[in-house]
Amino acid sequence: MKVLIGCETSGIARRAFAALGHDVWSCDIEPAEDQTNRHIICDIRDGILAEGWDLLAVMHPPCTRLCRSGRRWMSGPGEWTLPKKLPAGRSWGDMKAEFEEGVDVFTTCWKAPIDRVAIENPEMNDLAKGRMPDDLPQPDMVQPFWFGEPAYKNTGWYLRGLPALKPTCVLTEPERNTDEWKRWNRVHRMPPGPERARLRSRSFPGMMNAAAAQWGGHAAEMERAA
Template sequence: MADTLRVLIACETSGIARRAFAALGHDVWSCDLEPAEDGSNRHIRCDVRGGILEWGWDLLAVMHPPCTRLCRSGRQWMSGPGIWTPPKRLPKGRTLADLRAEFETGVDVFTTCWRAPIARVAIENPEMNDLARARMPDDLPAPQIVQPFWFGEPAYKKTGWYLRGLPPLAATDRLPEPERGSEEWKRWNAVHRMPPGPDRARLRSRSFPGMMAAAAEQWGGWAAEEAVA
C-alpha cells in the first residue's frame, strides 16, 4: 500500500504542521515568504502564488494565509454600515488604501490556494466577513470550527478549516472545560489576552501541535487510503 503523500504546508514558518506530517513518513515541505523558525531544509521561501502549487502535491494545508481583513473582526476597518461605505475610523497610521490592498492580497491568496490543482485542500481561516465572502468561489463551503481543547491542548482559539476533498477533523482528546472566570479559564484564553507587541500576530497565529498531529493522522491517513482505493 502506497501510504506516503506529497504534502505542501503553505503560509507557515513555525514548522509545527510540517513536522506533524513528517512524523508519519510523508514527503512534506513548507513554504512562506519568511524563513522557517526551525531552520529546516524542507522549507521554501516563496510566495505560494508563484507556481509552487503546480508541483504535483497530493495534499495542501494552508496554515496562516493573510486573513486580518477577511475575518469578521476586521470588517470595522474596511467599511461602515452597508457594503463598502466609509468606515467610521481607521487603525492609527493606516490609510483605507493600505487596508484595501491587504484585503485584495488576502482574497487572492485564499482563492488561489482554494483553486489549486491539488485534490485535497485545507485552508485555516476564521469565519469571513460579508465583504470577503462575496469574493470567494461559489463552491466554498462553510468552515468547520474546532477548538484546541478538542485535541488535548488546554486553550481556547476558534479555528476554522475550509475543506475540499478532506473529511472534517474529529476530536482526539477532548478536555473538560474549566469554570468560566477561573484562573484556569484565564490561562485557556491566553491567546486572546496576549498583550500588544511586535510578535503578537505571529504568536497568536501559531498552530497547536495536538491539532496538527490529529490533522496529519486523519487527513494524511484518509488521503493515502483514498489514493489506493
C-alpha cells in the same frame, strides 16, 4: 504522500506530517524558525502550487481583513462605505490593499490543482464572502481543547477532498473567570507587541497531529480505492 504546508514558519504542521513518513515541505515569505532544509522561501502564489502535491494545508494565510472582527476597519454600514475609524497610521487604501491580498492568496490556494486542500481561516465577513469561489463550503470549526491543548481558539478549516477533523482528546473546560480559564484564553488576551500576530497564529501541535493522522489516513484510503 507529497504534502505542502503553506504560510507557516513554525514547522509545527510540517513536523506532524513528517513524523508519519510523508514527503512534506513548508513554504512562506519568511524563513522557517527551525532552519530546516525542507522549507521554501517564496510567495505561495508564485508557481509552487503546480508542483504535483497530493495535499495542501494552508496554515496562516493573511486573514486580518477577511475575518468578521476586521470588518469595522474596512467599511461602515453597507458595502464599502467609509469606516468610522481606521487603525492608527493606516489609510482606507491600506485596508483595501490588505483585503485584496487576503482574497487573492485564499482563492489561489483554494483553486490550486491539488485534490486535497485545507485552508485555516476564521469565519469570513460579508465583504470577503462576496469574493469567494462559488464552491467554497462553510468552514469546519474546531477548538484546540478538542485535541488535548488547554486553550480556546475557534479555528476554521475550509476543506476540499478532506473530512472534517474528529476530536482526539477533549479536555474538560475550566470554570469561567477562573485563573485556569484565563490561561485557556491566552491567545485572545495576548498584549500588543511586535510578536503578537505571529504568536497568535501559531498552530497547536495536538490539532496538527490529528490533521496529519486523519487527513493522511484519508488520502491513503482514497489512493487504495482508486
